[in-house]
Amino acid sequence: MNIHIRKTTSSNIGAVDFSNLTFGENFSDHQFQINYRNGQWESPEIIPYDLTPMYPAMTTLHYGQAVFEGMKAFTYSSGKINIFRLDSHFERFNRSCKRVCIPEIPKNVFEQGLIHLVNLERAWVPQEKYKSLYLRPFVYATDETLGLRASTSYRFHILCSPVGNFYSEGIKPIRLTTMPEYVRAVSGGVGDVKVPGNYAASLQPTTKAQQMGYTQVLWLDAIEKKYVEEVGSMNIFFLIDDTLITPPINGSILPGITRMSVLELARKHKMNVEERPVAIDELIKAHENGKLKEIFGSGTAAVISPVGHIHHQGKEITLPQKEMGPVARWFYDRITGIQHGDHPDDENWCTIL
Ligand SMILES: Cc1ncc(COP(=O)(O)O)c(C=O)c1O
Numbered sequence: 295m296n297i298h299i300r301k302t303t304s305s306n307i308g309a310v311d312f313s314n315l316t317f318g319e320n321f322s323d324h325q326f327q328i329n330y331r332n333g334q335w336e337s338p339e340i341i342p343y344d345l346t347p348m349y350p351a352m353t354t355l356h357y358g359q360a361v362f363e364g365m366k367a368f369t370y371s372s373g374k375i376n377i378f379r380l381d382s383h384f385e386r387f388n389r390s391c392k393r394v395c396i397p398e399i400p401k402n403v404f405e406q407g408l409i410h411l412v413n414l415e416r417a418w419v420p421q422e423k424y425k426s427l428y429l430r431p432f433v434y435a436t437d438e439t440l441g442l443r444a445s446t447s448y449r450f451h452i453l454c455s456p457v458g459n460f461y462s463e464g465i466k467p468i469r470l471t472t473m474p475e476y477v478r479a480v481s482g483g484v485g486d487v488k489v490p491g492n493y494a495a496s497l498q499p500t501t502k503a504q505q506m507g508y509t510q511v512l513w514l515d516a517i518e519k520k521y522v523e524e525v526g527s528m529n530i531f532f533l534i535d536d537t538l539i540t541p542p543i544n545g546s547i548l549p550g551i552t553r554m555s556v557l558e559l560a561r562k563h564k565m566n567v568e569e570r571p572v573a574i575d576e577l578i579k580a581h582e583n584g585k586l587k588e589i590f591g592s593g594t595a596a597v598i599s600p601v602g603h604i605h606h607q608g609k610e611i612t613l614p615q616k617e618m619g620p621v622a623r624w625f626y627d628r629i630t631g632i633q634h635g636d637h638p639d640d641e642n643w644c645t646i647l
Contacts, residue, residue: 295338295406297326299414302342312420315458317595318428322418322454326407329436330397330448338403340411343453353445354434358491361390362432364527364594365551366457367412367647369419370635376644377408377429378633382551387431390487395444396433404431405645407452413647415454423634424459460596465617467602468509468591470525472574473499474607477516478523481545488548500526512604514574516546521571528591528599529553533621534580535587537566544571552592556625558641574606581611588619597633598626 302323310320321343328338354360365383368376384405388398408429412419419427430453435445476499478492479485485492496511503511510526523541524530529550532539538560543549560567580586589601589611600618604611613619618626631637632644 295402297406297410298337298339299410300339300341301414307417310456312422312425312456315420315425315456317457318455320456322415322427322456324411324414324454326411326452328403328407328450330450331446335397335400335403335450338407340414346449346451348436349438351438351440352435353437353439353441356440357435357442358489358494359394359396359445360432360434360490361387361394361396362430362488362490363387363390364488365429365431366426366594366633367419367429367454368426368633368635369421370646372635374635375412375416375419375647376633376635377412377647378645379551379555379643380405380408380645382554383431386488386549386551387433390489391433393484393487394489396435396448399431399433399450403450407431407450409645409647411452411454416647418454418456420456420458422459424461424630426457426633428455428457429453430455457595460599465600467600467613467615467617469507469603469605470510470512470601471503471506471508471605472514472607473503473511474514474519476511477519478511478513479546480516483546485546486543486548492548496526508603508605512574512606515571520573520575522574522577523547524550525591525601527595528593530601531556531588531590531592531622532572532577532580532586533588533619534585537568538621539568539570539572541572542569550592550594552594552597552629555629555641555643556592556598559625559628574604577604577611578606578609581613586611586613588615588621589613590618590622590625592625597629598622
């Protein structure tokens with residue numbers, strides 16, 4: 295694939311404090327871009343990161359026909375760079391596109407766009423362990439219309455944003471609350487794909503939860519308000535006795551790539567694993583009986599995030615750990631080890647540049 299590259303004349307890298315990176319606030323010098331018009335993807339290019347022209351009537355702004363991914367590139371101690379689980383993010387991206395009538399991105403556009411862009415931005419991939427270059431592929435409808443229909447034109451971009459260690463201030467178990475008066479998603483809707491509206495809809499309940507002193511909402515199923523689904527931008531795992539349990543992919547949960555990594559590692563290491571509905575009452579009971587050993591979230595941002603507290607309609611689950619429990623820690627160390635090349639990539643998750 296021939297990618298036209300127009301380089302910036304003045305790098306912004308000197309203005310970025312790599313020792314103090316706030317998530318999503320810094321962008322590398324270049325972006326990948328390709329337009330879709332007249333039924334086909336046009337010529338790809340890498341251009342300086344800059345303003346993008348758009349009409350106020352651009353349909354995405356009105357009806358939200360857009361999709362995004364969140365993935366990361368890491369530095370190995372050898373200096374090589376690894377894009378983590380590229381294929382799985384590609385597959386999820388196109389599954390999301392299909393659901394909102396966006397034409398699928400060809401594999402070579404997604405893959406070569408990422409590889410060429412990250413190669414050009416090697417200096418932007420933080421060197422320190424646990425830091426990374428966050429990659430944001432996204433696509434949006436560009437027709438100038440207020441008519442409610444699938445757009446005929448689209449633009450796909452990839453942005454790069456250096457991000458810090460999620461745990462730079464120490465690992466603090468997060469506090470969750472259910473919010474049965476709100477729902478995140480229902481099977482048949484769009485909760486199982488990465489479309490922007492899901493996140494807009496979560497802002498009000500999340501803000502309320504935070505005002506009440508919780509970190510995030512623990513979403514329950516939309517029908518019975520009985521079964522645990524997921525958290526903000528993480529899937530969720532429970533260790534009950536010695537069994538690792540996570541809610542199944544049921545049409546309303548986002549199938550997390552980190553969730554998949556945890557499950558693959560757990561099965562490979564012969565842990566007891568169950569993907570099945572988990573009622574909030576079951577968790578409360580397991581906690582009362584001393585069987586609930588650990589709770590943790592999984593997602594690209596934090597990899598593994600210990601949960602120390604769950605509130606549900608006046609009832610409380612509080613786990614004693616002040617950090618990650620041993621099982622959560624094992625997954626965290628193994629996945630970050632593979633990401634940074636300190637552990638062999640037996641699973642073939644890494645694209646090495
Ligand atoms: C709603 C939601 N659930 C779960 C996840 C975790 O997915 P992943 O592990 O692919 O980052 C994310 C993050 O993308 C998310 O936005």
